[in-house]
Amino acid sequence: MPILRAGPWGNLDSPHEDEPAVKDDQTNIYPVNCARGDWPNQPWRLLYNENTDIGISTGTAALGSPIVANGNIYAIVYLDFNWQATEAFDVTFQWDITTSSPTGSIYPSLEWQYNTIDGPADYYFDTPADNGTIDITLPASTFGTFSAYVDGLGVGYGGAVQTEGSII
């Protein structure tokens, strides 16, 4: 059975918000996508935050588009989006953390979670390898919200750290 479109932006408390002029997670609203597809007037996208000890940069990105944060001590990539779906669908969380410091001198961590207006939710935390992918199945929902981050923390050898993350 079809479901009515929400959005174009929103969150669990307020699924029908206009697209903000400034794309920043401080607004606490995120793009609403149709599973993995594009709306006729709005392509699939997420809100990202490249957060490092040097600075913060936010914006929107397409499915499969890598987000790269560069820091001296730490570099975190946050990825957020909402979805609507009449059937469960899969996304892949991809990450890759690199440093100019010796091997083993960064401590990666990652987390993803989703919540739905209908109830189902899931959460995952790991201290993974420096790079990899995780397949995540998002359930059918009239409105769901997904958030993830991957964090590359250096140990202070003076080398830069770069964290890349994407939803594929």
Next chain:
Amino acid sequence: MRRERTERESFNENRRLLRSYNRDLRTNEREALANARSTQERRQIKQQADSLRAEISPIDNERTRSPRTQTGRSPHVKPSAAVLRKEEKERIAEETNTDEVSSDDERVEQSSTTIDGFEEERIDIVDASNNPSYRWFLTKFD
């Protein structure tokens, strides 16, 4: 020696031309309606299309003014140019003993009929197969 065209041949030729023109108009109207993003835009497209239909079909003009449109039809339903044209085709078909009212015309009639006090609104949906899609809703306005 070239033969004079009979009245029937001229009539048929004009009818073919008229049908061809109407078909092109319908095609363009459909594409424009499909691409329209607002009810206001849809209304303008329909008005323009109806206006063009009225220009190319003097019969429709006569019918629009005819008191016949007030009989046997709900007063809430506006007879569109497409409906009137269909009636004209039915009349021609009766006169020529042919059955030329196509199912395509039926669809045009349905899509062109609006109800007083309501407007069509395009609503985006996620369809049953997880795809972005849309539906047309008839909504009441004040």
